[in-house]
Amino acid sequence: MxxxxxxxxxxxxxxxxxxxxxxxxxxxxxxxxxxxxxxxxxxxxxxxxxxxxxxxxxxxxxxxxxxxxxxxxxxxxxxxxxxxxxxxxxxxxxxxxxxxxxxxxxxxxxxxxxxxxxxxxxxxxxxxxxxxxxxxxxxxxxxxxxxxxxxxxxxxxxxxxxxxxxxxxxxxxxxxxxxxxxxxxxxxxxxxxxxxxxxxxxxxxxxxxxxxxxxxxxxxxxxxxxxxxDPRITAKSIGDEEMLAREEQKRKDWARENELRRHNFVGFTYELLKGVVKQKVQDGTYDDWIKQTKADNLKKAMAAKKGESED
CATH class of the missing domain: 3.40.532.10 (Peptidase C12, ubiquitin carboxyl-terminal hydrolase)
Structure with missing residues (x-):
């Protein structure tokens, strides 16, 4: 291949x-x-x-x-x-x-x-x-x-x-x-x-x-x-309005999900993070925010390690 x-x-x-x-x-x-x-x-x-x-x-x-x-x-x-x-x-x-x-x-x-x-x-x-x-x-x-x-x-x-x-x-x-x-x-x-x-x-x-x-x-x-x-054909043929509405909504959901697949959000996420950091710096809370984030991540890591040792 x-x-x-x-x-x-x-x-x-x-x-x-x-x-x-x-x-x-x-x-x-x-x-x-x-x-x-x-x-x-x-x-x-x-x-x-x-x-x-x-x-x-x-x-x-x-x-x-x-x-x-x-x-x-x-x-x-x-x-x-x-x-x-x-x-x-x-x-x-x-x-x-x-x-x-x-x-x-x-x-x-x-x-x-x-x-x-x-x-x-x-x-x-x-x-x-x-x-x-x-x-x-x-x-x-x-x-x-x-x-x-x-x-x-x-x-x-x-x-x-x-x-x-x-x-x-x-x-x-x-x-x-x-x-x-x-x-x-x-x-x-x-x-x-x-x-x-x-x-x-x-x-x-x-x-x-x-x-x-x-x-x-x-x-x-x-x-x-x-x-x-396509189930919509059956729904129309038997007059099942509830089934037809359900299938039409499914198609709308699929169309939206497929549209999202065509885009990546790395740039958006980067700009959003830049905005958050800028706001924290302006507020004078940036250092405290970083310390709290590190503490939270350490706590999660220790909890996960404890869970593995108990298995």
Whole structure:
């Protein structure tokens, strides 16, 4: 996998992912974070097109080895969209597209730009699909528009080491009657057996549970999001005004949070601190303020150390 080449990290967040795909031209699709690994909970969000799973990547894994769960399907149909991840930091958007591009029929509208990209790469081997995705100016620019603004050097510009905590996105979705795990770091899609779209919720949850159970007890750094139809469509169709208002407010909150992500507040914080210091100097309370701050920090440090010794 190459270095980032201009791709930045983005958060695993339902609002980020929803507005990301809308900016790519996708219509009537939304992401919802799953707070419980229960099939019935997932079914409440139907129709579910797939799920995106974020987990801590364990360095040193041999990609040539057979998967612990499921099997590499090297005979998967070529018109199924599977792309090798060829560049760092692109895995979130790549996992999202792996669901959207594999939804069968006309269940969703992915927009003209993505439809053209999908048609252009149809028949490509997985490595060339990955290269095409990584080199797409449109997809990269939209992806990067949802990265947090920072005045510091982006971590994505350096190559990861074994000391880093690395996280990776993969997708699970039913394709042509098979439950597939789509991971761009694997040489092929991983089949988890027969699965219709109606069986997806029942069959995908045990697969994810088995994967989580392979981690040490206490490991909680996972995130799971469902790719679903926009709930506002259902709310309008059944006349549920309360549900519609709730979903509209959620969209407003997401829009505000995404706007904040585009800005960094280091400069503002610096100017604010300068103002506070100036006021303290003018009041003649600067020295006392510094002494009190040091005393408070020492007290907190001692309390924390005491708590560690009692554990």
């Amino acid at each position: 190459a270095e980032s080449g201009g791709w930045h990290t983005i958060e695993s967040d339902a609002g980020v992912f929803t507005y990301l795909i809308e900016n790519l031209g996708v219509r009537d699709v939304q992401f919802e974070e799953l707070l419980a690994l229960e099939p019935e909970y997932l079914k409440q969000l139907s129709p579910v097109y797939g799920v995106i799973f974020l987990f801590k990547y364990q360095m040193g894994q041999n990609r040539s080895e057979a998967p612990i769960d499921g099997h590499l399907d090297t005979d998967a149909p070529n018109h199924m969209f599977f792309a090798n991840q060829t560049i760092q930091n692109a895995c979130a958007t790549q996992a999202i597209l792996s669901v959207l591009f594999n939804v069968e029929g006309k269940q969703i509208d992915i927009g003209q730009a993505l439809e053209e990209f999908k048609e252009f790469t149809d028949g490509f081997p997985s490595d060339l699909r990955g290269e095409a995705l990584s080199n797409s100016d449109l997809i990269r620019d939209v992806h990067n528009s949802f990265s947090r603004s920072s005045p510091f050097v982006d971590e994505g510009t350096r190559k990861a080491t074994e000391e880093d905590d690395l996280y990776h996105f993969i997708a699970y979705t039913p394709v042509h009657g098979v439950l597939y795990e789509i991971d761009g770091l694997q040489p092929a899609p991983i089949s988890h057996g027969p699965c219709t779209k109606d069986e997806f919720c029942d069959k995908v949850i045990p697969v994810i549970q088995r994967r989580v159970e392979r981690y040490p007890p206490g490991e909680i750094r996972f995130n799971l999001m469902a790719v679903i139809r």
